[in-house]
Every structure is written in structure tokens, then in C-alpha cells.
Amino acid sequence: DTAVSQTPKYLVTQMGNDKSIKCEQNLGHDTMYWYKQDSKKFLKIMFSYNNKELIINETVPNRFSPKSPDKAHLNLHINSLELGDSAVYFCASSQESGHVGEAFFGQGTRLTVV
Amino acid sequence: GQSLEQPSEVTAVEGAIVQINCTYQTSGFYGLSWYQQHDGGAPTFLSYNGLDGLEETGRFSSFLSRSDSYGYLLLQELQMKDSASYFCAVREAGSGAGSYQLTFGKGTKLSVIP
Numbered sequence: 001d002t003a004v005s006q007t008p009k010y011l012v013t014q015m016g017n018d019k020s021i022k023c024e025q026n027l028g029h030d031t032m033y034w035y036k037q038d039s040k041k042f043l044k045i046m047f048s049y050n051n052k053e054l055i056i057n058e059t060v061p062n063r064f065s066p067k068s069p070d071k072a073h074l075n076l077h078i079n080s081l082e083l084g085d086s087a088v089y090f091c092a093s094s095q096e097s098g099h100v101g102e103a104f105f106g107q108g109t110r111l112t113v114v
Numbered sequence: 115g116q117s118l119e120q121p122s123e124v125t126a127v128e129g130a131i132v133q134i135n136c137t138y139q140t141s142g143f144y145g146l147s148w149y150q151q152h153d154g155g156a157p158t159f160l161s162y163n164g165l166d167g168l169e170e171t172g173r174f175s176s177f178l179s180r181s182d183s184y185g186y187l188l189l190q191e192l193q194m195k196d197s198a199s200y201f202c203a204v205r206e207a208g209s210g211a212g213s214y215q216l217t218f219g220k221g222t223k224l225s226v227i228p
Contacts, residue, residue: 043218105156
């Protein structure tokens with residue numbers, strides 16, 4: 001009954017590969033996010049997806065693409081992985097109508113590119 | 115654009131009180147949240163201020179002054195388990211009508227010492 005679940009928890013892959021991280025929320029929230037946390041712990045927003053509207057952080061390379069098959073899922077696809085993509089990726093969700101302010105995070109996916 | 119400033123590190127003694135400040139610059143501001151993250155864990159929600167004033171939740175309190183673009187998190191009766199990173203985050207308007215996004219500061223690493 002995990003609120004926000006993402007898989008896998010760990011991902012080790014070689015440069016140039018394409019990989020996906022899955023995220024699902026069972027809270028009925030209308031907004032989902034992807035964040036990248038680097039070694040300095042900076043939580044950088046990559047994408048937010050609200051009511052089928054995708055907002056992209058302009059600094060995110062187009063090798064990264066979110067895919068939302070439905071309101072409960074927001075998957076992250078990464079093409080042509082680079083060493084600098086190594087980080088922890090967090091999925092999160094929130095309800096932006098009604099009570100606001102609380103986002104729930106998944107456990108994170110630690111991506112290591114070798 | 116938007117920016118949030120908070121101290122990078124704070125050290126405090128067990129049982130003491132510590133205040134972590136956050137200043138922000140953003141357009142379309144809706145509110146300020148605080149999150150706690152232990153090493154290896156996911157960010158977890160602590161509090162949200164949509165209006166000016168103080169919000170209290172147990173040992174933690176959060177304050178917002180919209181006119182000063184300033185907020186703080188106050189932790190009382192510090193315990194060793196409070197050692198973690200603390201992030202302020204602004205809820206702000208996204209580019210589309212009715213859309214929002216949650217942008218984080220760089221985090222404050224709190225070390226509680228005996």
C-alpha cells in the first residue's frame with residue numbers, strides 16, 4: 001500500500017544505453033514530478049505533469065523524456081546515458097486542487113552510469 | 115526564474131532550538147513548504163505556509179512573511195534523530211493555466227551534537 005512507488009531502486013548501466021524508471025502513485029493525486037538529486041544533495045526539478053500538461057525544466061537535456069500512460073503513472077525514459085546522469089532520481093506526487101503543499105516522494109532510484 | 119537561499123550547514127546541541135532561514139525570489143508564489151531528508155532516504159513533508167504567520171506541528175514550527183519573501187523552520191528540543199537535511203520549497207505557478215510546480219532550495223544539513 002505504498003503511496004508513491006518507483007522501480008528499480010538501483011540501476012547500474014553503461015554509457016550509451018537507454019533506460020527507464022517507473023513511478024506509480026495510488027493517492028489519486030493530480031500532479032506528478034521527477035526530481036534529480038546530485039551528489040551535493042541539490043533537488044532539481046526535471047518535469048511536472050498536471051492534468052495532462054507537461055512542464056519541462058528547460059535545462060533538462062532532451063535525452064530525458066517523461067511518459068504518462070494515465071494519471072497514476074509518470075515514467076522517465078533516458079536515452080544515450082552519460083556519466084553525468086549518475087544521480088538519485090525521485091518521483092513525487094501532490095494534489096494541487098484543494099489542500100496543497102504536501103508532496104509525497106518515492107524511495108528514489110540510484111542511477112549509476114559506468 | 116526562481117531562486118531559494120538557505121544556509122548550507124547548521125550545527126546545534128541536543129535539546130537546543132535551531133532556526134533555518136529561507137529567502138526566495140519567484141513569480142507566481144503560492145506557498146512555502148519544508149521537507150526533511152535523512153541520508154539515503156526520501157524527502158518527507160514537514161509543514162506548509164500559504165499565508166503569513168506561524169504554523170506549529172509538535173516540535174517543529176514554520177513561519178512565512180510574504181512581504182519579505184522569507185520563511186524559517188524552527189526545531190525545538192532537538193534530538194539526535196533530527197540530524198538530516200532540511201529543504202525549503204516554493205509552490206509556484208507553472209507555465210500553463212491552473213498548473214503548479216514545487217521548486218526546492220539546496221538544503222541545509224543539520225548536525226545535532228550531544
